[in-house]
Amino acid sequence: MFEQLFGSKTRVKLLQLFFTNPNRAFYVREITRKIDEQINSVRRELSNLLSIGIITSEPNNNRLYYEVNQTYEHYRPLEMIFGGQVTGSTAKKTGGSKDEKTGKTKPTDAPLPEHPLAKDARTAGKVELALLTGQFTRDETAGIDVLLVGDLNQAKTNKFFAELEKAENKELRWVTMTMADFNYRQQINDRFITNILAAKKQIIINSHDLSLTT
Structure with missing residues (x-):
């Protein structure tokens, strides 16, 4: 259905990739591996998305990186269709209206989809917070690439x-x-945590809806 609405299978896959990974940029060959499509088709659809304004591009280290444009005028509606959501209280049903016949409350919001990586991250244990930065967002402020917070099993975490490094x-x-x-560490303004929170990042799990800005 999406292919019919949005023009091509490659375009749909690109939209899913970009909207499930806000704040993350990809280069062309990386994109072709992730969505398993031919490079010519990927280049053509990237050009289309650029011309519309859905994505932006930026050269870095002899590569051209593409990233979803979060200021695009229709970003939110497209995010609802293609984007995985951060896992937290916002992923639950909220609110509702009363059915006049039954007297029961009908939920107005369906559960939002979570980020694709959230399920894998939870295999490490009871993960309360998971985020990507560093190589994923091309911001070395934090000095790391992934942070997992929670009650974790060391073997499962390893x-x-x-598996993430392999992927x-x-x-x-x-x-x-x-x-x-x-x-x-957050309470005492620990420099390591402060740098992570100040860096460009992608939040995968935030079970307690923590404030993650400095």
């Missing part, structure tokens, strides 16, 4: 990161900590 085809710098440790 497996998760090994991304790169070595990742990752840090884990307990929720208590994260909260304490």
Whole structure:
């Protein structure tokens, strides 16, 4: 159905990739691997999305990177269609209206889809917070690429990161900590946590709707 509405299978896959990864930029060959489409088709659709204004491009280290344009006038409606949502209280049904016949409350909001990586991250244990930065967002402010916070199983955590590195085809710098440790560091304005929160990042899980800005 989406292919009919939006013109092509490649375009739909690109929209899904970009809208599930706000704040993350991709280069062409990386995109072709992730969506498993021919490079000529990918280049053509990237050009179309650029001309519309849905994505932006920026050269870096002899590569041209593409990223969703979060200031695009129709960003929110497209995000609702194609974007995975951060896992937290916002992913639950909220509000509702009363059915006059039954007297029961009807939910007005269906559960929002979560980010595709959230399910994999949870295999590491009880993950309260998960975010990507560094190589994922091309911002080295934090000095790391992935942060996992929660009650984690070390063996399962190692497996998760090994699989993520394989999927991304790169070595990742990752840090884990307990929720208590994260909260304490945030309260005392720990420089490491402050740098992470100040960096460009993509939030995958935020179970407690924590404030993640400095």
